[in-house]
Amino acid sequence: MLQQIALPALRVTAVTLFLTGLVYPLACVPIAQLLFPQRASGSLIFDDRGEVIGSALIGQRFASPHYFQGRPSAAGTDGYDASASSGSNFGPTSQRLQRRVQSDLTRLQADNPDQHQAIPVELLTASASGLDPHLSPHATLWQVPRVAKARGLSEDRVAALIAELQEGRDLGIFGEPRVNVLLLNVALDRRFGRLVAVGP
């Protein structure tokens, strides 16, 4: 009785493992690479020398005042470690959450002395992935005075670039309006010249 079941069970395991665990995913690779080569390989961005700057989908850590900064990140020890995606997983009543917000808030206020509006909550909350590439337009505009001053530009020109790069809701309905921080910073460098990083 058991043998009547065990033998097919064993054979079905082997066959389905081969079909769904190897044939299907391996077949998907060339199909995807052929149809969407750039996207299937990580939407990479290159600099003028052909070196990889990063992926358009993966957020990066920015410390220099002339770059827009993304959200706090709990990925890896310094944040934005793409090989260790993670949220903070701080609960709503966590004392550690309160302390982290306090310290980020002090830093943001010190870095942005010309900005007196309340800080948009995205700039003080860690994203789910630790690799969130986006900010809301509101949180980007909040940083304009600092970036404009560091680059010696008028705030209007920087704000105009944000308006240009802002992405709307998908199909006008889905998700939230957003700005890709890495693409914005790349565009800043391309349009207004690359500044040498002044260190953290």
Next chain:
Amino acid sequence: MSMFGVLQALLFLLCITLLTKPVGLYLFAVYESEAPPLASTLGRLEQLLYRLCGVDPKQQQRWSSYAQSVLLFGLFGIIASFVILRLQQLLPLNPQHMQSVSSDLAFNTAVSFATNTNWQSYAGESTLSHLSQMAALGFHNFTSAAVGIGVALALARGLTRKPGPYGDHCVGNLWVDLIRSLVYVLVPLSLLGMLFFVSQGMVQSLSAPIAAHTLDGVPQLIPMGPVASQEVIKQLGTNGGGFFNVNSAHPFENPTPLTNFVALLLVFLLPAALTYTYGKMAGDTRQGWALFGAMLVLFVVGLIATTAAEQSPNPALAGFPIDHAAGNMEGKEVRFGVFGSALFATVTTAASCGAVNAMHDSFTPLGGLIPLVNIQLGEVIFGGVGSGLYGMLIFAVLAVFIAGLLVGRTPEYLGKKIEAKEMTLAMLYVLIFPLVVLGLSAWAATSSDGLSALGSAGPHGLTEILYAFSSAVGNNGSAFAGLSANAPFWNLTLGVAMLLGRYFMIIPVLALSGSMIGKKTVPKGPGTFPTGSLLFVGLLIGVIVILGALTFFPALSLGPLAEHFAAQYGKVY
């Protein structure tokens, strides 16, 4: 809820409702007709697989053989995954030179995927080779969903089949149900979905991680992998185990709000459609729509509550000069926002999917309560592929029984009498869940091995424990991920919890089917309780909610509810 939130919610409900009938009809044709559609193309593959597996598709199984097949197939699958994970350092497709997975983690992960739970004690990008992802994990994504469909069909056959051509006591053939699921449903849909997902930016590559020199001068290592192929079946099969540590919050695993929406449609697609298939099998589609209606009502209530809770700012941050317009954004991604995250959390816990696009651990106390309650109601709000339907049918049997008690009449469902034996089996199914959840939670909450893993103090810590075991036994797989579950105590207890939650609930389901299938149907009379009516929908919802509330309310009041009131007074731990 903002205008765009309402719009997305309505669109989501509309899509699911419109897809239920056509997909349900297709599934009915695939499983219940002699020759499924597309026999000339996919049929050849089906026949080939029968030959390779040595399966006679004409042979039918009694419930006990069906159950033995489920158990043995599960056992072999777990062993296969365990071996692959342990030996991944010796196997190909390991460009990152990942080492062997520790035995307790390999056990947990193999069980997790075989049981359709897909709990993540592992962090994909730092633990698993490409081969492990595809063969040890992806394989179960397909087959555990197919087994779930099989068990649901077996129960539906027990309830609906009249003594017929196959003899009185056969409930189907697991191997036929499983192979048909793969050939006609899961693999073709996954291929289509994969193309869409890659077009949106999801990665599908076998390369090693790519070293980037970032704009501000920090090195960054960008992981690659066969993500898109795994992602579709992760959602379609209500599996939910992530390629990456943060699951669908990762930009490579869920790059745009559009992939977010489509992923959620995939999660509900089969569980919703199976209610229609069931109605067709019963010869009365209202029977299916009644189950669908009860699911829909419970889902909408949960969605509204979660969204409202997450839209409100966290009281712990009330004293700071912060603009809270975006809501509780800790642990959420900007592209999804509060609504896209709340929708995902509600769907993934209503269905036993368990993928996450936001960190449930960082939700407000009430926003985190709803996903937990969704799981604790028994994973029947659409539920897992197959498991949602068989769970809901058990509740339907209970509801019919209670209705019978109220009017003092022998209860019957679809014309078949519900008697002591069936009620015993149904109660067994219902009781295993809280017994294991609360028992193991109590153990973890009082042992140092359990407590040392907590990420939070105060009532939130208890919620982390409760969520972990509810998720494991409910075969959901999402987590309050502050809990550091990759330790022997947790890997083993959660592994056992997942096994009990899957197989000890499947056995009573199949036994119930076996006990119902031989029963003669009695003709409908004026005293027959109409199980395709709105009245029944109301009763069914009542039974589910009351049973869940009575069981878990004490534990919930010590966890999320206590935390909610503490938070209102600004208390932190």
